[in-house]
Each structure stands twice: as C-alpha cells, then as structure tokens.
Amino acid sequence: MEDYLPFVISGLGLGAVYALSGVGLVVLYRSSGVLNFAFGAIGALGAYVAWSLLEADWPQGLAWCAAIVASMLLSLAYGRLLAPRLSHRDPTIRSIATLGFALVVVGFTEWYWGEQPRRLVLPTDAGAIDFVLGEVEVRLTHTRALGLALAVLMMGGVGLLLSKTRVGLKMRALANDRDLSALLGIRVLGVDTVAWVLSGAFAGVCGLLLANIVRLQATLLTFLVIPAFAAAIIGRLHSLPATVAGGIAIGVLEALAITVPGFAAFRTATPFLIALAMIVFFRTGTRQA
Amino acid sequence: MSASILNDAPVQGIAAVPASLAEASRRAHISLAVMVGCVLLIGIAVPWLANAYWIKTLTSSLALSIAAAGVALLYGQLGLVSLCQYALLGAGGWIALRAGHGLGWPFELSVLAGGLLSCAVGMLAGLPALRLKGLYLALVTMMMAGGFQVVINVMGFPDGGAGWLGRVFGSERLMMPRPALALSDAAYFRYVAVWLAAMLALIELHRRTRAGRSWALIRRGEAAAVAAGVNILRYQTWAFGLAGFCAGVAGALLAGGVGQLDGRAFTAGDSVMLFALTVVGGVYHWAGALIAGLLLRAVPALLTDFGVNGYLAMIFFGVALLHALITAPSGIAGQLAGAFDAVRKRFARGGKEAGP
Numbered sequence: 001m002e003d004y005l006p007f008v009i010s011g012l013g014l015g016a017v018y019a020l021s022g023v024g025l026v027v028l029y030r031s032s033g034v035l036n037f038a039f040g041a042i043g044a045l046g047a048y049v050a051w052s053l054l055e056a057d058w059p060q061g062l063a064w065c066a067a068i069v070a071s072m073l074l075s076l077a078y079g080r081l082l083a084p085r086l087s088h089r090d091p092t093i094r095s096i097a098t099l100g101f102a103l104v105v106v107g108f109t110e111w112y113w114g115e116q117p118r119r120l121v122l123p124t125d126a127g128a129i130d131f132v133l134g135e136v137e138v139r140l141t142h143t144r145a146l147g148l149a150l151a152v153l154m155m156g157g158v159g160l161l162l163s164k165t166r167v168g169l170k171m172r173a174l175a176n177d178r179d180l181s182a183l184l185g186i187r188v189l190g191v192d193t194v195a196w197v198l199s200g201a202f203a204g205v206c207g208l209l210l211a212n213i214v215r216l217q218a219t220l221l222t223f224l225v226i227p228a229f230a231a232a233i234i235g236r237l238h239s240l241p242a243t244v245a246g247g248i249a250i251g252v253l254e255a256l257a258i259t260v261p262g263f264a265a266f267r268t269a270t271p272f273l274i275a276l277a278m279i280v281f282f283r284t285g286t287r288q289a
Numbered sequence: 290m291s292a293s294i295l296n297d298a299p300v301q302g303i304a305a306v307p308a309s310l311a312e313a314s315r316r317a318h319i320s321l322a323v324m325v326g327c328v329l330l331i332g333i334a335v336p337w338l339a340n341a342y343w344i345k346t347l348t349s350s351l352a353l354s355i356a357a358a359g360v361a362l363l364y365g366q367l368g369l370v371s372l373c374q375y376a377l378l379g380a381g382g383w384i385a386l387r388a389g390h391g392l393g394w395p396f397e398l399s400v401l402a403g404g405l406l407s408c409a410v411g412m413l414a415g416l417p418a419l420r421l422k423g424l425y426l427a428l429v430t431m432m433m434a435g436g437f438q439v440v441i442n443v444m445g446f447p448d449g450g451a452g453w454l455g456r457v458f459g460s461e462r463l464m465m466p467r468p469a470l471a472l473s474d475a476a477y478f479r480y481v482a483v484w485l486a487a488m489l490a491l492i493e494l495h496r497r498t499r500a501g502r503s504w505a506l507i508r509r510g511e512a513a514a515v516a517a518g519v520n521i522l523r524y525q526t527w528a529f530g531l532a533g534f535c536a537g538v539a540g541a542l543l544a545g546g547v548g549q550l551d552g553r554a555f556t557a558g559d560s561v562m563l564f565a566l567t568v569v570g571g572v573y574h575w576a577g578a579l580i581a582g583l584l585l586r587a588v589p590a591l592l593t594d595f596g597v598n599g600y601l602a603m604i605f606f607g608v609a610l611l612h613a614l615i616t617a618p619s620g621i622a623g624q625l626a627g628a629f630d631a632v633r634k635r636f637a638r639g640g641k642e643a644g645p
Contacts, residue, residue, distance in 0.1 A: 085615045086614065089614075090423065091423060092370055096564075097610070100606075102607070103565065104608060106600075266443060269439035272432040272433070273436065276429065
C-alpha cells in the first residue's frame with residue numbers, strides 16, 4: 001500500500017481537475033440540455049489570456065480573474081448568440097454544434113498565440129504540504145491542493161445553488177421541460193445565461209489548473225477534458241457528487257496505472273476504459289439522453 | 290352517380306402507379322450511373338491535369354471520401370453520430386499493413402482484410418447504440434477514438450519488422466508495396482477512384498433496397514420500425530458494419546498510397562474533424578463525401594500553398610459546421626444540388642415559354 005501512496009496523491013491533483021470539469025459540464029447539461037464539447041477550448045483561451053497578462057506584468061490575482069472572466073464571456077457569447085438558434089433541435093445536434101465552436105476557439109487560440117507549448121507558472125507551485133502517512137513522506141504542491149479544495153467547494157456551491165435557490169429551481173425546471181417552463185413564465189434566456197456563465201467560470205478555473213499541471217497548449221487542453229466527459233458519464237450527466245467521485249477516481253486510477261507492468265504506456269487510456277465500462281454495465285437510466 | 294366518380298379516380302390512379310414507378314426506377318438508375326460516371330471521370334481527368342504533388346494530395350482526398358461516405362450513411366440515413374470513424378480507418382490501415390508486410394497478401398486482399406476487420410469493429414462499436422441513443426452514442430464513440438489514439442500511439446503501424454506488431458527497430462521502415470496494377474502515382478489515383486465509385490455504388494444500392502427502407506423507418510422511430518416488421522438489431526448493426534467497412538477500406542488505400550502510416554496521426558480530434566467536415570460537405574448526397582475529402586486534405590494543402598496559417602482553416606471549418614447545423618442541414622452538396630436544380634428549372638421554363 002505504501003508504495004502506491006505517492007501515485008494516489010499525485011493522481012488526486014489531476015482527478016480534482018477532471019471532477020471540476022465534469023461538474024461544469026453537468027451543470028450546463030442539466031439546465032440547458034447542451035453537452036459542451038468546447039469546454040476545454042474555452043478554458044484554454046482563458047489560460048492564454050492569463051499567460052499574456054502575466055507577460056505584461058499584471059499582478060497574479062488580476063490575471064487569474066481576467067482569465068476566468070474571459071472564459072465566462074466566451075461561454076456566454078455562445079450561449080446567447082448561437083445556442084438559441086438550435087434550441088428547438090434535439091440534444092445531440094445542440095451538443096454536436098459545440099464541436100464547431102470548439103474548432104473556432106482552438107483555431108483562433110493556436111493562430112493568435114502560436115504553437116510553441118508553454119507552461120503557466122502559478123505562485124502556488126513553490127509551496128507544498130509535506131506530511132507523513134505511515135512511513136511514506138508525501139508531497140502535495142499547493143496548486144494541487146488548491147485544485148482539490150476548489151473541486152469540493154465549487155461542487156458544494158453549485159449543489160446548494162441548484163437545490164436551495166430560486167435560480168436553481170428554475171434551472172432544474174428547464175432541464176425537465178423547456179417548453180413547459182417557458183409556459184409557466186420562467187425567463188428561459190435569463191436562466192440559460194446563468195448556466196452558461198457558471199459553466200464558463202468552471203472552464204476558466206480548469207483551464208488555469210491544467211495549463212499549470214500539464215502544459216499550455218490549446219489542442220492538448222481541448223482534448224484533455226475528454227476524461228471529464230468520462231466523469232460526467234459516471235455521474236450519468238445528472239449527479240454532481242457521482243461526477244466528482246468519478247473524476248477523482250479516474251485521476252487516481254490513471255496515476256496508479258503506472259505501477260501496472262506492461263500497462264504503463266497505455267495508462268492515458270484509463271478514463272476511456274472506465275467510461276466505456278460504466279456505459280456498458282450500468283446503463284439503466286442512461287437511455288433517454 | 291357519385292359512386293362512379295369516386296371509383297373512377299382511384300382506378301386511374303392505380304393505372305398510373307406502374308408508370309410512375311417505372312419512371313422513378315429509371316431515374317434511380319440514371320442517377321446511379323451519373324454518380325459512378327462522375328467519380329470515374331475525376332479518376333481519368335485529374336492525373337492529366339494535376340502535377341505530382343496534387344495527385345498525391347487528391348489521392349488521400351479520395352480515400353478519405355470513402356470514410357466520409359460511411360459517416361454520412363450513419364448520420365444521414367439513421368441520424369447516428371459516430372465520432373470514431375477515423376479510428377476505424379486507422380484499424381483498417383493497421384490490418385492492411387500487417388497483412389501486406391507480414392503475410393505478403395496481394396494488395397486487394399489486404400484492403401478487403403482491413404475493410405472486414407473495421408466492419409467487425411464498427412459493428413461492435415454499434416452494439417451499445419441499440420440501447421443508447423443520440424448523445425450517449427457520440428460519447429461512447431468519442432471514448433473509443435480516445436482509447437485508440439493512446440493504443441496506436443504506443444503500438445505504431447507495422448512497417449515490415451518481425452513479431453506480432455511488425456515494427457522495425459533500428460533500420461529503415463519498409464514501404465507497403467502498391468498493387469501491380471497501379472504502381473505509378475497517376476495509376477494509383479485511378480485505382481482509388483475505382484474503389485470510391487464501387488463503395489459509393491454499394492452504399493447507394495443498400496439505400497434503395499430493403500436495408501435503406503428499414504433505415505428510413507428506424508430513423509422515423511423505433512416503434513414504427515418494429516410495427517412494420519423491421520429487425521432493428523440486424524439493420525442498425527448492418528449500417529455500422531457498412532460504415533466501418535468504408536473506413537477500413539479508406540485506411541488501407543491511404544496506407545497503400547503513402548506506403549506507411551504514422552501512429553501519431555490518428556487522434557480523437559481527427560475523428561471529430563472527419564465527422565464535422567462530412568456534415569459540412571453534405572450527408573444526403575454522394576457529392577458530399579467527395580467535398581468532405583477535399584476539405585480534409587486538399588483545402589489545407591491549398592492554404593499551405595498560399596502561405597495561410599492552417600489554424601485559420603480550422604476556424605473556417607468550425608464556422609462551416611455551425612452554419613451547416615443551424616441553417617443548411619444538407620451541407621454544401623445539398624446547396625449545390627439545389628442551385629443546380631433551380632437553374633435547370635429556370636431554363637426548362639424559359640424554353641417552354643419561348644417555344645410555342
């Protein structure tokens with residue numbers, strides 16, 4: 001067990017980001033019925049904005065906020081300008097359309113900022129929490145700890161928003177039946193706006209964390225969130241706690257796969273295998289989507 | 290009195306049915322012949338007109354058109370979104386290279402082996418689709434494409450080495466030999482065009498027979514299809530198998546054109562791009578597959594010629610996909626066909642008015 005502990009800890013960092021992305025996807029899907037394939041691209045653009053601002057010597061905090069705001073605006077722009085044109089189509093088409101948006105955003109980012117890979121350095125990288133578990137010394141950088149804390153906090157926040165507030169109630173109503181909700185006098189566009197902005201904020205935070213943990217490259221980040229889709233599938237595109245648990249489990253299992261002889265080279269396929277197994281074996285309730 | 294009027298009309302209608310059926314069948318035969326003729330004409334004309342670089346690029350375009358035809362079949366006929374067709378293309382290419390290098394099979398047999406394996410894998414990928422509709426199918430196939438990307442990146446493609454994986458280490462990679470019929474680039478282009486015409490005809494014949502009618506019913510709704518006696522399991526799996534076969538043949542032809550394949554060139558992103566550009570090209574018309582092939586290979590090559598950044602093409606493709614989904618569901622091919630029809634009608638009417 002002690003041999004595996006370092007892998008578990010390092011997997012927790014990435015798992016937290018998967019969980020966070022998964023929650024961002026599920027929140028949007030639950031209220032607007034769109035599974036946002038452009039999630040990673042939106043986050044990547046935010047991270048590039050932060051990188052540019054840091055190069056221009058902006059203070060750290062301001063650059064982060066600007067990144068998250070950029071992601072929120074981008075997400076909102078799609079949600080208000082393009083998504084409504086497809087609102088009468090079935091969920092598959094509405095989700096597939098975000099692939100087009102993803103291509104636009106990735107294309108723009110790679111064209112504007114150029115191809116060379118960068119890494120976003122956060123001040124939280126320097127510090128680390130050292131603690132001893134059993135006989136093993138474990139090191140968890142502040143960035144990864146921050147990601148983990150954010151995942152839990154943001155999930156809790158969104159859970160409360162959905163279950164306790166008026167907006168949350170409206171979001172759930174919209175997820176249930178859009179036309180009926182509109183008849184009941186719910187301002188569909190207003191609620192949609194909240195959902196897209198919220199999802200954009202999640203994308204921005206995830207983009208920042210991934211640009212730091214992995215590296216800053218738009219195409220890579222766009223497809224790095226595919227494991228987040230796996231997490232969302234584990235949550236059946238509905239349950240936030242299951243999505244978070246799934247995301248963290250995927251991160252940890254992916255890190256643990258290094259220790260399996262012969263499988264280490266294939267370990268990045270872990271999320272896909274888990275998601276496929278989940279879909280094939282636990283498919284009750286997944287039919288209607 | 291009124292009964293005779295009521296009876297007369299149906300009798301006349303029924304008498305007209307065989308004639309109109311014959312007319313429809315004649316038109317169907319003509320459009321099939323036009324399709325095959327057009328593709329073969331392209332196969333003959335391009336090697337005359339283009340230089341060596343463009344012949345190679347357009348060969349890849351035609352090969353990818355075959356895979357795009359498979360995507361169009363699934364999306365256009367059944368409304369199913371499959372995001373793993375480029376991975377199936379890689380699987381077909383792998384088998385063809387393995388059979389060509391390791392077993393020394395003739396080229397056509399290698400192509401068929403690649404097609405059949407991808408057909409089997411495609412059917413397997415389609416099995417969850419019987420239970421999971423729409424979005425979940427897109428997600429499942431995307432996960433498969435992601436998994437394939439990791440596996441092929443590690444394994445690579447066979448290049449004449451020993452062992453099960455057939456990899457060469459330390460010495461030069463071997464090229465897959467081309468078919469004896471088509472050793473030069475121009476001849477290979479014609480060879481791929483013949484394959485494309487055959488595959489398009491195969492799909493078209495499917496569409497016009499029992500399979501096509503069953504697909505149309507399944508798309509209408511499963512309850513309607515079951516009520517009409519359609520075996521959903523068989524025909525839906527059949528469609529996935531046919532699309533997989535297209536992808537496998539395309540992969541084998543691509544491998545034959547270049548001589549080898551690169552394990553890093555089969556990402557989940559490529560599968561997404563193949564789907565997106567097939568929708569942009571048009572999924573309800575055979576020309577859509579040709580346009581998709583051009584968009585995938587020829588347009589980026591053209592932009593490189595003009596010194597335009599390749600990522601600008603990506604932005605353009607993204608906008609085109611959004612445009613196709615929002616306002617032009619039949620894609621570029623549909624719009625071209627519509628424009629063509631409008632012009633023809635205008636001329637026909639003009640001729641009639643001028644005539645008498």
